Amino acid sequence: MAGSHPLTGVQDLWEDVIEDMEATAAEYREAGWEALELHPGDVTALPTASAATESDRLGLDVLLPGDEFRELEELMEGTSFDEYDAYRAEEGGVVFLVVAMKAPEAGLVVVLPLYYAVREAEEMLDRVAARGEMRTFLRPLDDSRRVVFSQDEPDNLLPAGYGKEKAE
Template structure:
């Protein structure tokens, strides 16, 4: 089975990107422009193209599942996972930048996770429904950290990136 691509909105109208695929494509374009800037500066860049992004803990039927993981579960193609896993083993990530926007109830973001000494950046575009993130937002704010769990389709390994300013990735407050 092929990994879902960034514009594969299988699942129809229930998928968070249904009706806003053009916004997602703009996020991907922004990520690619950011990657070019890093490369022009001499950095190595790993670009990820999530097929699915799920807030953790997930919400089902109005009740949050008992889950110690707090953040975003990010499904990426196997080859991209292998690339980020190989790079992450050899470096220490020490900073990040987040670019966030919200279109109605959908949160979009690109996070650039940097290993400055190695001049390596991992770019992760994200999307999720704000309504699905209530428990995640509350727990991340309380903990002072939101994790990005990057994984392949098999869900047998993960690379975890911690964001120490969770508000940068959370839905905008009114």
């Protein structure tokens, strides 16, 4: 249904993704990493259909609870998160992700669950596939500040075979 939330009809899978994120964070902790788990309130693919096509914000906009955002900002100070692992599932036209942004030298990892509806993200997906980079914009409700993660080689963040299908 047009205008419905991407998780409509797949809420049970989203709950499974949250559990996978928690298990992933626990695995990193067992391996000696300091792990921060994030719990998005909402995720929006950028640019949105209503945004200007030349928007410089390309990727996923992630709304975080204020306390988690403050903790993330503190963790980011002087730290470069330049590696990532991503785990993907797809159901009902929705892509679900668990992304682990890593700062190996500091032994830090930020683990977050994400989602987007493919039909609402086509502009983003086309541009990400063409650029070979995706960004995740994390922010508090007041949108006064942002933390931005970049993911190079984003194939595992796109629907299975997305870039290859478009090229053929």
